[in-house]
Amino acid sequence: MTLLEVTLLTPLVGGLLLAFVGHRPIGGWINVAVSVVTFAASLIMALDVFAGGPQLTTGKLFYIDAFNVYLVALTAFVGLSTAIFSRPYMRHEVEIGRVTGGRLRLYHSMYQGFLFAMLLALSTNNLGVLWVAMEAATLTTVLLVSLYRTPESVEAAWKYFILCGVGIAQALFGTVLVYFAAEQKLGAGRDDTLLWTVLHASASSLDPTVLSLAFVFLLVGYGTKVGLVPLHAWLPDAHSEGPTPMSAVLSGLLLNVALYALVRLKMLVDASLHTHLAGYLMMGFGLVSFMVAGLFLHRQHDIKRMFSYSSIEHMGLMTYAFGLGGPLATFGALLHMTVHSLTKSAIFITVGHASQLAGTQRIDKIRGLIRTQPAVGWGLLIGTVAIAGFPPFGVFTSEFLLLTATMKAWPWLAVPLLVGFGVAFAGLFRHLHPMVYGEPPPGQKPVHANMLPVMLHLALVLWLGLAIPGFLARWFEQATLLISGASPL
Amino acid sequence: MDFAQLSLYNQAIIVFAALVLFTSFIMLAQARMLPLIFAFAWQGVLLAIVTALVAFVSDHPHLYISAALTVALKVFLIPWLLYRLAVRLNIHYDAEALRHPSLLLLAGAGLVIFSYYVALPIVQLSGLATRNTIAVSIAVVLIGMLLMIARKKAVAQVIGFMSIENGLFFSAVVSTYGMPLIVELGVAFDVLVAAILFGVFFFHMRESFDTLDVDRLTRLSEVHEALLVHEETGKQPPDGT
Numbered sequence: 001m002t003l004l005e006v007t008l009l010t011p012l013v014g015g016l017l018l019a020f021v022g023h024r025p026i027g028g029w030i031n032v033a034v035s036v037v038t039f040a041a042s043l044i045m046a047l048d049v050f051a052g053g054p055q056l057t058t059g060k061l062f063y064i065d066a067f068n069v070y071l072v073a074l075t076a077f078v079g080l081s082t083a084i085f086s087r088p089y090m091r092h093e094v095e096i097g098r099v100t101g102g103r104l105r106l107y108h109s110m111y112q113g114f115l116f117a118m119l120l121a122l123s124t125n126n127l128g129v130l131w132v133a134m135e136a137a138t139l140t141t142v143l144l145v146s147l148y149r150t151p152e153s154v155e156a157a158w159k160y161f162i163l164c165g166v167g168i169a170q171a172l173f174g175t176v177l178v179y180f181a182a183e184q185k186l187g188a189g190r191d192d193t194l195l196w197t198v199l200h201a202s203a204s205s206l207d208p209t210v211l212s213l214a215f216v217f218l219l220v221g222y223g224t225k226v227g228l229v230p231l232h233a234w235l236p237d238a239h240s241e242g243p244t245p246m247s248a249v250l251s252g253l254l255l256n257v258a259l260y261a262l263v264r265l266k267m268l269v270d271a272s273l274h275t276h277l278a279g280y281l282m283m284g285f286g287l288v289s290f291m292v293a294g295l296f297l298h299r300q301h302d303i304k305r306m307f308s309y310s311s312i313e314h315m316g317l318m319t320y321a322f323g324l325g326g327p328l329a330t331f332g333a334l335l336h337m338t339v340h341s342l343t344k345s346a347i348f349i350t351v352g353h354a355s356q357l358a359g360t361q362r363i364d365k366i367r368g369l370i371r372t373q374p375a376v377g378w379g380l381l382i383g384t385v386a387i388a389g390f391p392p393f394g395v396f397t398s399e400f401l402l403l404t405a406t407m408k409a410w411p412w413l414a415v416p417l418l419v420g421f422g423v424a425f426a427g428l429f430r431h432l433h434p435m436v437y438g439e440p441p442p443g444q445k446p447v448h449a450n451m452l453p454v455m456l457h458l459a460l461v462l463w464l465g466l467a468i469p470g471f472l473a474r475w476f477e478q479a480t481l482l483i484s485g486a487s488p489l
Numbered sequence: 490m491d492f493a494q495l496s497l498y499n500q501a502i503i504v505f506a507a508l509v510l511f512t513s514f515i516m517l518a519q520a521r522m523l524p525l526i527f528a529f530a531w532q533g534v535l536l537a538i539v540t541a542l543v544a545f546v547s548d549h550p551h552l553y554i555s556a557a558l559t560v561a562l563k564v565f566l567i568p569w570l571l572y573r574l575a576v577r578l579n580i581h582y583d584a585e586a587l588r589h590p591s592l593l594l595l596a597g598a599g600l601v602i603f604s605y606y607v608a609l610p611i612v613q614l615s616g617l618a619t620r621n622t623i624a625v626s627i628a629v630v631l632i633g634m635l636l637m638i639a640r641k642k643a644v645a646q647v648i649g650f651m652s653i654e655n656g657l658f659f660s661a662v663v664s665t666y667g668m669p670l671i672v673e674l675g676v677a678f679d680v681l682v683a684a685i686l687f688g689v690f691f692f693h694m695r696e697s698f699d700t701l702d703v704d705r706l707t708r709l710s711e712v713h714e715a716l717l718v719h720e721e722t723g724k725q726p727p728d729g730t
Contacts, residue, residue, distance in 0.1 A: 061671075128672025135679045142686060151697040155706040158690060162646060165683065166634065169653050172676070173630060173660060177611070180664045184614055191669050209610040237709045299711060 003045035004055075004062055007072065008119055010038045011079075015112035022108030023101035028087030031108050035080040038115065042076040045069065050475055056125070056197060063125035063197055066478035071260055072122050074338060078252045078345050079115045081453035085349045086111070086245035088450055092356060093243065103147055107243065113140040114249065118257050125195050127175050130261055131168070134225060137254055138164045145242040156237035163234040164224055171221025171261075177214035178268070181206045196264065203271035215269045215278050218262065219285065225258035227312045228319060229289040239308035240361065244352030247304055251311040252345035256337055259315060263322050267483060270325075282323025287416060289316025294420050297427025302361050303351050306431060307344070310387060313424050314340045321402050324409060327488035331480045332401030335468070339394035339461050340387075346457035347383040350376055353449040354435070363431050368440025375451045377436045383454070384432050386461050388425045394464030498546045499618050505539045506622035509659065510601070513632040516652060517597050521584045522644055526571050529648050533563030536655055540662050543619055549666045558677050559658065567651060567684045574688050575644060578695060585642050593639055597632050604628040611664065619663040626663055629656030643694060643701040647687045654680050 014034030021027055046069045049055060054065035064072070090107060093099040099107070117140055121133035138161070146157035175194075182193045185205050192198050199206075220231065227235040239247045262282070269278045293313035300306035314336070321333035353376045358366040370377030386393035399421065406414045463469075468476075481487050495503075512532040519525045537559040544552030575581040587593065601624075608624035615623070630653050637649035658676070661668045668676075691701060698705050 126669070126672065128668055129675060132672065132675030132679055135676075136682075139679065139682050139686060143689070146690075146693060149693060149697070152708050154690070154693045154697045155709055158643075158694065158703070158706060159709070161683075161686070161690070162637070162650070165650055166637065166653060169630070169650075169657060172657050173627075176657065176661045176664060176668065179661075179668060180611065180615070183665050188666065194669055194672065207614055210614060213607070213610065241709070296711070 002057070003041050003048065004057065004064065004123060006041040007038055007045060007076065008116065008123065010034055010041065011112040011116040011119065014038075015109050015116060018112060019105065019109040022105035025091075027104065027108045028090065031111060032080070032083045032087060034112055035076070035083040035115070038119075039073075039076040039080045042069075042073045042119075046073040050471070050478075060192060060195055060197070061125055061129070062123050063195075064123055065482060066475060067263075067482050068122045068260065070334075070475055070479060071256060071337075072119060074341055075115070075118055075122065075253050075257070078341055079249065081456060082245050082248045082252075082345060082349070083111070085248070085352070085450060085453050086243075088448060089245060089352055089356070090243070092447070098148055099243075107144060107147060110140045110144050111245070111249075114144075114254075118253055121257050122260060125197055127178060127196060127199070127265075128194050130264075131172050131175050134171070134222070134258065134261065135165075135168055137257070138168065138225075141238075141242075141246065141250065141254070144246045145238045147243055147246075148241070150241070153241040156234075156241035160234045160238040163231070167224025167231060168221050170217045170224075174214045174217030174221055174265075177210055177217065178206075178265070181210040181214065181272075184210075196268075199268055200271070203268045204274075206268070206272040208273045211269050211272045212277055215265065215281070218265050219278075219281055222258045222262045222265075223285060223319075226255055226262065226315050226319060227289070228285045228316065229292045229312065232289065232293070232312050235312060236305045236308040239311070240302050240304040244304070244348055244355070247308070248345040248348035248352075251308060251348060252341040255311060255315050256341055259318060259322070259337070262319070263483060266322065276325070279323040279325050282319050284323075286316045286318070286320030286323055287413070289313070290320060290420050291316075291416060291423075294424035294427060297424055298430070300427075300431065301363055303355060303363050303366060303431075303435070304348070304361055306363065306428070307347055307351060310424065310428065311340075311344055313420075314344070314387075317399070317402065321405070322483075324402075324405060325484055326405060326409060327480050327484045327486040328401060328408070329405035330484040331476055331488040332398045332405060334476050334479055335394065335401065335464070336398035339398055339464055342457040342461050343383060343386045343393070343395060346454045346461075347380070347387060349454050350379040350383055350451075353447060353451075354380055357447045357449075358441075358444065363435060365441075366435045367438045368444065369436045372440045372444045373446040373449065376446075376449055379451055379454045379458075381432065381436045382458055384428055386458060388428050389421060392462060392465045393458075394461040397465050397468075495618075496546075498542060502539055502542050502546065502619055503621055505535050505542065506625045506659075506663070509535045509539065509655075510625050510628055510632075513629050513652060513656075514594060514597055516648060517593055517632055517636050517639070518587070518590050520587050520590075521582070522575050522642070523572070523581050525645060525648055526568050526575065529571075529651060530564050530568040532652060532655055533559055533568070536659055537564065539622075539659070540667075543662055543666065546618060547666050551670055552662065552667050554670065555658075555662065555667050555673055558673070562677055562681060563651070563655065566681070570684055570688055571644060571647065574691055578691060578701065580642075580644065580701060583642070585640065585645065587639070593635070596635060600631040600635060601625075601628040604631060615664065617664070617666065619666075622663045623660065626656050626660035629653075629659055631656075641702050641704045643687075643691060643703055646703060647684075650687075651680070651684070 633653035
């Protein structure tokens with residue numbers, strides 16, 4: 001078996017196994033073990049690709065290059081650390097009676113199914129399979145959003161299902177149009193026309209009118225999953241009503257995978273159009289999402305909703321940066337993808353502990369975290385400082401790179417960006433301050449919390465902010481070279 | 490385009506494509522649940538006939554598999570599933586009060602015209618015998634969306650969702666003679682899983698809201714949240730209790 005097969009099959013087999021034993025106490029451990037194997041395989045594969053260049057499997061169904069392999073490794077890593085967090089968290093949920101054994105089994109099984117769908121979406125070479133995997137990622141998580149079966153969670157799951165389902169249907173139409181354009185050029189009757197490698201090689205000869213039409217549909221389709229305003233309505237609901245480990249992986253990983261799909265397709269469209277149409281569209285959508293989500297941060301009353309708006313804001317920023325193009329912005333966007341995933345999943349893990357501790361997700365009921373349980377309180381404080389873009393954390397580095405790139409290409413756009421950073425910072429901190437400091441309500445007791453994943457994530461983000469290790473920088477450089485055609489270093 | 494000069498098979502494709510579009514309009518205006526489900530099944534039948542005809546005319550045998558999949562999924566399995574659910578939830582005689590049905594149909598007609606406009610560059614490029622029906626497939630997708638916007642019942646929304654899928658499948662058949670088989674199988678699998686999940690959701694919604702009216706789903710919105718804080722009635726917090 002190749003490493004890729006191990007990476008893909010482990011979560012699939014693990015998910016099937018957990019469908020039978022997921023409710024037992026050992027289920028949580030199996031979930032962790034499966035994630036360890038997946039991560040180890042993906043890491044070795046990443047080093048392989050880094051040393052030996054892109055790999056195309058024999059059936060041409062999978063293609064691994066510098067761009068997606070780092071996302072595969074990141075996905076497997078966040079999947080692992082969230083699995084470590086989710087084991088005690090879900091046990092606690094079972095103990096207080098919010099989740100029954102059957103639903104725990106569903107949760108564990110679908111957790112691995114979701115990881116499989118995302119890894120498949122990242123590693124496939126076929127644009128149709130990419131779509132199928134993205135839809136599968138929705139299908140595996142929709143029942144997890146409604147895991148608690150409260151009216152709110154059922155409503156959130158229904159919205160998630162309908163909006164993402166219809167949204168992503170647009171992406172399928174876009175894919176059909178790309179296929180149509182390719183068949184016109186490459187001839188009908190070939191079965192490799194939808195492969196990304198084939199399309200990318202012949203992109204410059206594809207019909208620009210059809211491809212620009214296709215990109216509009218693809219942007220709306222995958223943009224719904226990225227959470228771009230005004231297609232974002234499902235995102236805060238799905239993130240706030242589901243179990244917290246789900247929020248961590250949805251926010252840290254699923255949004256990335258959707259953005260990955262969009263960037264891949266932008267590479268095709270750019271090569272065909274020879275204009276910046278796709279880039280302009282992405283810049284516009286991204287900037288609007290960035291600004292609107294920053295404003296929405298101010299009026300949140302639910303802690304998980306607040307951080308999901310922060311995710312929309314950051315995804316908007318990344319979409320904007322990929323749209324901006326150019327080596328510096330692309331490098332910054334790739335770095336931002338990494339640090340945002342790490343930081344946001346760390347924050348959601350901390351938020352999960354904080355809301356278990358306070359017994360609620362309402363911001364005005366969560367008080368005095370540092371007094372009650374310093375690890376959780378400081379974790380939330382440091383995580384929020386990191387996500388707000390303070391130096392020395394990695395988010396600062398990437399945001400600074402993006403700002404520099406903006407100054408070079410579109411100086412006047414630096415103004416809304418800076419204002420947006422300020423608005424988002426104020427929105428986060430006006431809610432954060434009373435939650436971590438302040439007087440704890442009487443009778444608030446510490447919970448059993450495993451802060452190891454949080455510390456690991458935040459340490460990595462800090463490291464990326466202080467000094468990007470040489471091999472990682474070269475790796476980002478390879479990916480940037482692939483996407484933008486020029487090296488930033 | 491002179492339709493009389495086309496071969497009989499091509500004319501038949503166009504006729505059946507028009508009938509597919511016609512069923513879309515029927516669904517748009519059909520307020521009662523059971524006829525709505527049957528209209529959806531008929532759309533599946535017509536779609537399968539078009540697919541089989543295209544397979545025959547263009548000599549693409551793999552389209553026969555697609556047609557068979559359509560018959561199995563969209564004519565039998567999904568309508569049967571919805572029918573069973575409707576009977577079990579006792580909503581099969583429900584009718585939905587449609588506001589402005591004639592306006593809805595006019596909007597549908599407008600979408601058809603818009604689809605022909607959108608399809609212009611594609612049709613000019615295409616050399617396929619079926620290129621005249623590409624606009625019809627786009628119209629089916631858009632009317633499915635209109636249906637989902639206009640309807641309040643969860644069952645009707647699912648029908649709209651599935652008819653969007655029908656339109657997408659149709660567009661793949663007529664513009665490119667079908668997607669590669671692996672993709673089509675994957676899409677069919679996703680649709681099947683989605684249909685089953687929708688069924689699960691009907692029960693959840695009935696349990697939580699005592700109704701399948703989607704416009705009752707208003708607990709999660711920024712406005713509602715703000716109202717709650719003012720009134721201090723407080724929703725049950727998702728955590729705790």
